[in-house]
Amino acid sequence: MPAREVPVPLRWSDMDAYGHVNNVQHLRLLEEARISAFRTWSGEATSDSPVRSGTIVARNEVEYLVPLKFQHEPVTVRLWISRHSGASFDLGYEVRGRAQDAPDDGLRADAEGWVVYARAESTVVLVDLDTGRPRRLTPAESEMFAALDGPPVELRRRARERAARG
Amino acid sequence: MPAREVPVPLRWSDMDAYGHVNNVQHLRLLEEARISAFRTWSGEATSDSPVRSGTIVARNEVEYLVPLKFQHEPVTVRLWISRHSGASFDLGYEVRGRAQDAPDDGLRADAEGWVVYARAESTVVLVDLDTGRPRRLTPAESEMFAALDGPPVELRRRARERAARG
Amino acid sequence: MPAREVPVPLRWSDMDAYGHVNNVQHLRLLEEARISAFRTWSGEATSDSPVRSGTIVARNEVEYLVPLKFQHEPVTVRLWISRHSGASFDLGYEVRGRAQDAPDDGLRADAEGWVVYARAESTVVLVDLDTGRPRRLTPAESEMFAALDGPPVELRRRARERAARG
Amino acid sequence: MPAREVPVPLRWSDMDAYGHVNNVQHLRLLEEARISAFRTWSGEATSDSPVRSGTIVARNEVEYLVPLKFQHEPVTVRLWISRHSGASFDLGYEVRGRAQDAPDDGLRADAEGWVVYARAESTVVLVDLDTGRPRRLTPAESEMFAALDGPPVELRRRARERAARG
Numbered sequence: 160m161p162a163r164e165v166p167v168p169l170r171w172s173d174m175d176a177y178g179h180v181n182n183v184q185h186l187r188l189l190e191e192a193r194i195s196a197f198r199t200w201s202g203e204a205t206s207d208s209p210v211r212s213g214t215i216v217a218r219n220e221v222e223y224l225v226p227l228k229f230q231h232e233p234v235t236v237r238l239w240i241s242r243h244s245g246a247s248f249d250l251g252y253e254v255r256g257r258a259q260d261a262p263d264d265g266l267r268a269d270a271e272g273w274v275v276y277a278r279a280e281s282t283v284v285l286v287d288l289d290t291g292r293p294r295r296l297t298p299a300e301s302e303m304f305a306a307l308d309g310p311p312v313e314l315r316r317r318a319r320e321r322a323a324r325g
Numbered sequence: 326m327p328a329r330e331v332p333v334p335l336r337w338s339d340m341d342a343y344g345h346v347n348n349v350q351h352l353r354l355l356e357e358a359r360i361s362a363f364r365t366w367s368g369e370a371t372s373d374s375p376v377r378s379g380t381i382v383a384r385n386e387v388e389y390l391v392p393l394k395f396q397h398e399p400v401t402v403r404l405w406i407s408r409h410s411g412a413s414f415d416l417g418y419e420v421r422g423r424a425q426d427a428p429d430d431g432l433r434a435d436a437e438g439w440v441v442y443a444r445a446e447s448t449v450v451l452v453d454l455d456t457g458r459p460r461r462l463t464p465a466e467s468e469m470f471a472a473l474d475g476p477p478v479e480l481r482r483r484a485r486e487r488a489a490r491g
Numbered sequence: 492m493p494a495r496e497v498p499v500p501l502r503w504s505d506m507d508a509y510g511h512v513n514n515v516q517h518l519r520l521l522e523e524a525r526i527s528a529f530r531t532w533s534g535e536a537t538s539d540s541p542v543r544s545g546t547i548v549a550r551n552e553v554e555y556l557v558p559l560k561f562q563h564e565p566v567t568v569r570l571w572i573s574r575h576s577g578a579s580f581d582l583g584y585e586v587r588g589r590a591q592d593a594p595d596d597g598l599r600a601d602a603e604g605w606v607v608y609a610r611a612e613s614t615v616v617l618v619d620l621d622t623g624r625p626r627r628l629t630p631a632e633s634e635m636f637a638a639l640d641g642p643p644v645e646l647r648r649r650a651r652e653r654a655a656r657g
Numbered sequence: 658m659p660a661r662e663v664p665v666p667l668r669w670s671d672m673d674a675y676g677h678v679n680n681v682q683h684l685r686l687l688e689e690a691r692i693s694a695f696r697t698w699s700g701e702a703t704s705d706s707p708v709r710s711g712t713i714v715a716r717n718e719v720e721y722l723v724p725l726k727f728q729h730e731p732v733t734v735r736l737w738i739s740r741h742s743g744a745s746f747d748l749g750y751e752v753r754g755r756a757q758d759a760p761d762d763g764l765r766a767d768a769e770g771w772v773v774y775a776r777a778e779s780t781v782v783l784v785d786l787d788t789g790r791p792r793r794l795t796p797a798e799s800e801m802f803a804a805l806d807g808p809p810v811e812l813r814r815r816a817r818e819r820a821a822r823g
Contacts, residue, residue: 337674341669341670
């Protein structure tokens with residue numbers, strides 16, 4: 160299973176005036192998970208790892224499924240490579256938590272007790288740190304990414320568009 | 326042209342360690358613009374305006390076109406209704422600024438001097454504040470939204486998908 | 492009167508789960524006011540202005556007097572130099588707003604309609620940008636600061652300590 | 658020694674454009690530590706614990722001793738009760754980290770390898786959640802706080818004031 164699971168602690172200040180983790184702060188959680196995952200991938204990879212060189216986030220897409228309330232236990236962000244091409248790659252994410260860690264009762268959990276709060280995808284571009292310009296993946300990076308390959312993110316937007324196309 | 330233009334002041338703290346307005350903070354700017362626009366729409370509308378009742382952000386999608394550096398002049402967020410159905414609507418956004426307000430030289434501006442830093446779209450669901458459940462647009466709201474109608478957001482993702490489908 | 496008044500727009504996200512501008516975010520407002528004021532002082536001053544060189548915040552002290560709720564109108568931060576020595580200076584601040592701009596009724600305002608939400612003080616150290624080390628004020632800076640001189644901040648902590656010493 | 662030690666994970670976004678944990682974000686770290694500590698104290702205490710009822714931060718004071726850079730290991734916040742009276746109490750804090758966890762070489766550490774990045778103090782007022790008004794500590798709370806008593810925070814401001822008084 161190529162996805163990685165990164166525990167991300169919430170902060171009380173992630174809540175907004177509605178008492179939920181704010182929709183923008185969800186992206187902050189994804190950022191933390193991504194930086195943590197890149198660090199590990201870097202360690203596992205050769206010295207010309209994408210993580211050693213610069214990366215730019217070119218696109219974020221996130222769907223909120225269940226309101227996330229502040230909890231003392233970290234949430235778990237699952238990450239995987241959902242697409243990679245010569246010069247960029249997509250990261251897929253799921254923000255999940257154990258139903259038992261949530262302050263709310265009655266959250267619908269899967270058979271293993273997980274609640275999926277959000278699904279998301281980022282497009283990341285690799286940048287040459289010397290020139291500041293986009294650069295292509297090296298063969299070693301392409302190989303590493305192939306090993307981390309996962310499916311497209313199950314965004315509702317995609318299902319809706321498929322349905323609309325008939 | 327039904328789009329609204331909302332000036333949104335940056336904060337120095339919107340910058341991250343790379344010295345750019347952080348990709349997550351872009352969504353904070355959109356949130357500010359949305360709250361400001363809702364307030365005006367509310368004032369222009371009848372008392373059963375969607376803005377008086379609760380709203381939930383169900384989805385965010387943002388594409389970053391040009392790195393945005395901290396500037397003392399506000400950026401301008403253009404907003405419009407890019408889709409509306411019975412129970413939800415999409416907001417289209419463009420984050421723009423005058424080339425002359427940017428600390429960087431050489432930004433490619435359009436004929437009127439604007440640089441587009443990001444394009445984005447949010448799906449907003451209307452919620453009944455008493456029950457906490459999604460509710461349908463009232464006829465008055467549908468009418469108001471029709472008057473604010475604009476085109477789909479020109480996301481590169483969409484152009485890419487159209488090209489892939491041939 | 493040497494104090495400057497800087498309008499600082501609030502953001503909806505400055506509120507925490509209690510629905511007030513969070514106590515930490517108050518310091519964010521002070522940061523914005525300080526950066527804005529430094530910019531003006533710089534423009535008014537000679538080219539060896541403290542603002543052109545680096546500054547480090549060495550100390551923050553803030554007292555919260557009245558809970559600040561989100562309002563669409565900016566608050567006003569008054570700033571002045573409350574102390575300056577050879578290598579550092581203190582900034583005094585008051586976070587104020589017009590009672591009429593607050594969503595709450597019944598706030599006690601002064602004769603001119605102002606509510607004081609917080610008082611604060613920062614100690615700022617001047618740093619040589621080349622060496623990264625603290626440096627002394629130049630004669631031109633000392634002169635400029637003398638012109639911006641104001642009284643010590645009326646912190647309740649100080650009144651309490653004076654009372655305790657008898 | 659009644660002080661508690663709370664590990665607080667940093668976020669990459671705690672850094673500002675200077676590449677250090679921003680001075681305002683330090684207070685965010687203290688907030689996290691305080692909420693975590695209150696939770697434990699609550700668990701150890703009787704059901705009329707201060708933590709079950711509302712608290713308001715009335716004052717923050719923080720001194721920055723060593724620039725804190727982003728590190729993957731959590732920092733440690735030491736907290737204790739540095740003063741308590743009938744209706745409020747002061748929390749003392751030290752933000753510390755292991756020299757080996759810092760990206761910088763050459764940080765001066767104490768004999769046990771700790772670097773102290775900041776010292777701080779908050780005044781917290783207890784509030785009756787029903788009326789919203791300040792309330793006095795119960796005898797059980799006073800007893801609990803006595804057990805958590807620690808010395809005044811060694812703020813440089815205090816040493817300076819003592820010296821000035823001769």
